[in-house]
Amino acid sequence: MEQMSRNIGYQLKKIRGQRSLSLDDVAKATNVSKAQLAQIEKGESNPTVSTIWKIASGMRISFSSLLQPPCGQFQKFDEKTSTVVSEEDGKYRVYSIIPYDPERGWEFYKIEMDPGVIHRSEAHSEGVEETLTVISGQVFVEAGGMNEHLSQGETLVFSGSQEHHYENPTNETTILHLILQYR
Amino acid sequence: MEQMSRNIGYQLKKIRGQRSLSLDDVAKATNVSKAQLAQIEKGESNPTVSTIWKIASGMRISFSSLLQPPCGQFQKFDEKTSTVVSEEDGKYRVYSIIPYDPERGWEFYKIEMDPGVIHRSEAHSEGVEETLTVISGQVFVEAGGMNEHLSQGETLVFSGSQEHHYENPTNETTILHLILQYR
DNA sequence: GAAAATTGTTTATTATAGTATACATCTGTC
């Protein structure tokens, strides 16, 4: 069962409860069948966009409110279970810690750069901002004609919508955390 | 063909064009089949929420960006084509000018109150704000223990999440515009 | 207490979402 189907089901059931409505009440307000609403609430259906649109319209709620995970819940991510998504000759390893989520709008990576490695990156599309933090070691960053040297504990924010590259100028592995935010 | 399917198709085609990607490129980035992407772009498919989620994730865009109508287009609404949605004994007529849209979050009504009519409204759920404008005539508004008298050209904003009522104290029909915004 | 109504669940059915594959056309390479 997809997490998103569960989220939609949870949010729909929650708002129905808050308003003390029956499945029949919601069916009338939204023009979606009672059986389908029941399945959606149980997270047992992958509804079409127009069905969710009908529900949001009939209930007078925003579309995205139905896509939110349950409020106040923890979401724990463990770098040990993260996946390698890129590995240039094994010397520049990128791990996805928090994957991109269309509602959140950013993604979170851990990067390991072996000594002397230079990573070149092409410009992303418009509106991408990178936030780079050195966890250990050092990194040299060049983007858009600007240069910066970062040590442990330092963070750099810059536009990823231009060519940029990272370099590990030390003789030990550099560990980085990278947030890519898309606007 | 639903307007929303057209919007999704338009936005997807636009962003694919901006990034100079083929259908095959997008299929690989999103794990949605080329045939389905083609149908979605043509607005010939009513995709499921998880398909759109895959597209938004793979393309690194927000979910709602795919739901937007084409940018910069006019959307004209004519009160002549609006529908009567409520008519208490024919003396209090409510016309939907702009229906609720889950992305916009509000709806727009025209109200006609005959002389002497009192309209009572129960409290809406939490987070509903009413914006009432007198187009012609006058109206007396009571909500949450507060009272206000409005003449032509005056506008009142108040919380619709409490019992409220309108009264036409004159001997002519009052015309009102009402925006209901849901947060 | 009986009957009606309400509520959520289940089932049979239809419509369509979504895919793999084939196809037609166009573009690039030699």
Add this chain to the structure above:
DNA sequence: GACAGATGTATACTATAATAAACAATTTTC
């Protein structure tokens, strides 16, 4: 000019979304 590759479209097929209706349990009404 021939061929390979890329591109978007069309098709056959499977999986499932969505509905109408039936059902079982509970609640409400008299």
